Amino acid sequence: MNILFNIRSNQISDVPVALGTLTSLGTLDLRNNKISTFPLELCTLHLSVLDLSNNNLTGLPSELGMMTSLRRLLLSGNPIRTIRSSLVMGPTPALLKHLCGRLQTNEDSRPTAASSGNIFGAGCNEQVAFAARESSSTRNLILRKLDLDHVPAVVIEKENLLSLDLSYNKIGQLPVNLSSCSSLEVLNLEGNKISEWPGAVFAALPNLQRLVLASNPIQELPSKCFSCLTSLKSLDLSTISARLPLPPALSIMTILEELRLRRMRLQEFPSEVFALGRLRVLDLGQNSLSHIPSEISSLKSLEELDISDNSIMSLPPELGLLETSLQALKLDGNPLKSIRRSVLDRGTKAILQYLKLKLPQPASS
Structure with missing residues (x-):
């Protein structure tokens, strides 16, 4: 469900950080106000549409680039410099x-807490304490990039x-007593040092809807690792070391809407995804796929398909049947030979229309 929150044309100058607790929010309309900054607390939301047009923004936080669910970001009428x-x-x-790349650049050049001149002075302990106090009202705790090892x-x-x-810390394992946070709906662990699947912790978080484990050195995914994650709507396993478990594994998460398996050394398309009827976003970029099955047409809710940087030479005509739902088809970095460059250059809609015309025509009676 795409929940809409509309506070346009209200003369507000500050975005309420409490909005960061609305984890099911899909569309946020903030146009025609006097907003000068977009708060970091909202960058962890799972928005599809964010309208910030006609405000006083001069820039955007790099962290907004991590909002991978975002399909439309409207910014006209802002003095962005x-x-x-x-x-x-x-x-x-x-x-x-661009924002995500800027975030990575900032991360690479970021000084240590002791020398960075941050307002907390002594280092991450004060930053943790400050963030904890802030979370009392927002129920949203952000402790990213603090060099935490626990x-x-x-x-x-x-x-x-x-x-x-x-x-983006250095956490190697999750404590079992994290289960006390049983209301948790969003857990972002990207870029840590977790090497073992923390199944016991996940099993104690029944309300978890979004889980990000990308860029962790997880060595193995147990055969039933997803059995306790049936409430998930979004899962990101990109760039982990482990391979996907044999079916049935992914298909257990029947309400999944976003699945990211980028850079996981996949050689075959994970056919289990065809059972995920609510899937809106599927990211299989930077793998070794050479074939897209015709069953892709069964994903009637699919809005974004990223199969960039693979070894795909042709696309099934059945992909054209997703013309009404699929808004973004990312194909860069593939040796495609079955579609003319002039068609590819015209974008997703033109490609899908081209493929649809290639479908076998029913025999006339």
């Missing part, structure tokens, strides 16, 4: 990619927490 106008007014995926005790004390962001 830190991003090229061609990006601001161009396709949303290109802008998100989950702070203050997290365990936040039993009513809805969203926890521990991304």
Whole structure:
């Protein structure tokens, strides 16, 4: 369900950070206000549409680039100076990619807490304490990029927490007593050092809807690792070391809407996804796929399909049957030979229409 929150034309200058707790929010309409900054607390939302047009924004937080669910980011009528106008007014995926790249650059050049001149002075302990105090009202705790090697005790004390962001730290394992955060709906662990699947912890988080484990050195995914994650709507396993378990595994998560398996050394298309009727986003980029099955047409809710940087030479005509739902088809980095470059250059809709015309015609009676 795409829940809409509309506070346009209200003369507001600050976005309420409490919106960061609305984890089911799909569309956020903030146009025609006086907003000058977009808060970091909202960058962990799972929005499809964000309308910030006609405000006073001069820039955007790099963290917004991590909102991979975002399909439309509307920014016209803002005096943005830190991003090229061609990006601001161009396709949303290109802008998100730019912001994400800027975030990585900042991460690579980030000084240590002791020398960075941050307002907390002594280092990450003060930052953790400050974030914990802020989360009391928002129920959204952001502890990303603090060089943490363990989950702070203050997290365990936040039993009513809805969203926890521990991304880009050095955490090697999750404490079992994280289960005290049983209300948790969003857990972001991207870019840590987790090597074993924390199944016992996940089993104690029955309300978890979004789980990000990308870029962790997880060595093995147990055969029933997803059996306790049936409430998930979004799963990101990109760039983990492990291979997918044999079926049935993914198909257990019947309400999954977003699945990201980028850079997982996949050689075959994971056919289990065809059982995921609610899937909106499927990211299989940077793998070794050579074939897309015709059953792809069964994913009637699919809005984004990323199969870039694979070894795909042709696409099934049946993909054209998704013309009404599929908004973004990413194909760059494939040795495609069955579709003319002039068609590819015209974008998703033209490609799908071309494929649809290639479908076998029913025999006339």
